[in-house]
Amino acid sequence: MKNQGNAESSHRARKRFGQNFLIDQGIIRDIVRAIHPRNSDHLVEIGPGKGAITEQLAAQCDHLSVIELDRDLVPWLKVKFEKHPGFQLFQADALAFDFAQLITDDTPLRIVGNLPYNISTPLIFHLLSYAGKVQDMHFMLQKEVVKRMAALPGESAYGRLGIMVQYFCEVEALFEVPPTSFDPAPKVDSAIVRLTPYKTLPYPAKNLKVFEKLVNLSFQQRRKTLRNSLKNALSTEVIASLPVDTGVRAETLSLETFVTLSNLLSEEHFSGATPKSEAN
Structure with missing residues (x-):
């Protein structure tokens, strides 16, 4: 465990993965409180990184799947969370991941993630294709992306992203997260958004x-x-x-x-x- 701990503490965020590790314990508590995990949930975390949110989720949920792209973090995550029987880890690119494979007993997925800014929009579109299998999604995103998701007609942020997300989901912008909450600190402000897929689409398209x-x-x-x-x-x-x-x-x-x-x-x-x- 000591070696794994040293590996974790010495791991530097990689720009090519868009890594900014969350370090603000107050913000972490606020995020987990917003998610409100329950024992019966099947939570899925995208990009657990060093496990800041993962640790809180694993303590409150019996079934947690995580998807991590960075090979160097995978061994450490496995050791840290192997004591949790419902924990499973996939070393994979979330953009190409088949989330349907995680459905085992018709329990809808609850998806969580501090999403890399450089892939956030295409990843959101990928996840919307699984909306029928998802209970809700809580994401940390660039604040401007959250604005676009929640924007209404006539607002400058209103566009394709907001329309497509709102077609499938109710959008709730929850709270903002300052750059100082991360290591390294990003150059932009972040925000937490909750997306709740509609059980019945309010305006269904024929095609x-x-x-x-x-x-x-x-x-x-x-x-x-x-x-x-x-x-x-x-x-x-x-x-x-x-x-x-x-x-x-x-x-x-x-x-x-x-x-x-x-x-x-x-x-x-x-x-x-x-x-x-x-x-x-």
């Missing part, structure tokens, strides 16, 4: 691919009107038939409106359209 494509195209160039954003993907006749003022910008339209528009369209309407993926 999710069409909905995603419409939202993506609409926000590729934010300063353009909806009409101009869609003109290379939809015919003039189809655009004119949409029951909305296409002379406005996409940021003024609600989630419900985007779903309504997508339900009037089909994949054939978008033939030839190849929207680029972006993070707005």
Whole structure:
């Protein structure tokens, strides 16, 4: 244990993994309090790092799975938490991880993570594909990303990310975390967000691919009107038939409106359209 402890204390955060280790015990307690783990939960922690939050979760939950990319931290984590019978560790990239494999008895997953800033948006989109198998998600993210997730129509932060997250989940921005809570201290402020997947979608899309494509195209160039954003993907006749003022910008339209528009369209309407993926 002494050697493992030395390895842990000497481990330096790696920039390529986006590592910033949480060291503020008060913030750790606040996060665990927000999660409110129970014995019957199946918790999944992404990027446990040096185990600051892991230790609190393992003490309160009988079934904890963790996913860690950094090979150097894996042996230390195994030794530290092997005394917990419900603990399992996967050395893997969360972006490519199949979270469905963790479902064993129909118990929904509760996902937790201090997510690296450089992969937070694509990882959120990856996790949304498992929304039906998830009870809730609590993440530490860059504060600006949390703002985008929770933004409403007309707000400058409102865009593709917020619409897609809000399609699947209720979004609650919980509290902010200053840079001094980490080692090393990041150059940006952080925040904790709770995402609770809807059991019944409030505005279900008939075709999710069409909905995603419409939202993506609409926000590729934010300063353009909806009409101009869609003109290379939809015919003039189809655009004119949409029951909305296409002379406005996409940021003024609600989630419900985007779903309504997508339900009037089909994949054939978008033939030839190849929207680029972006993070707005």
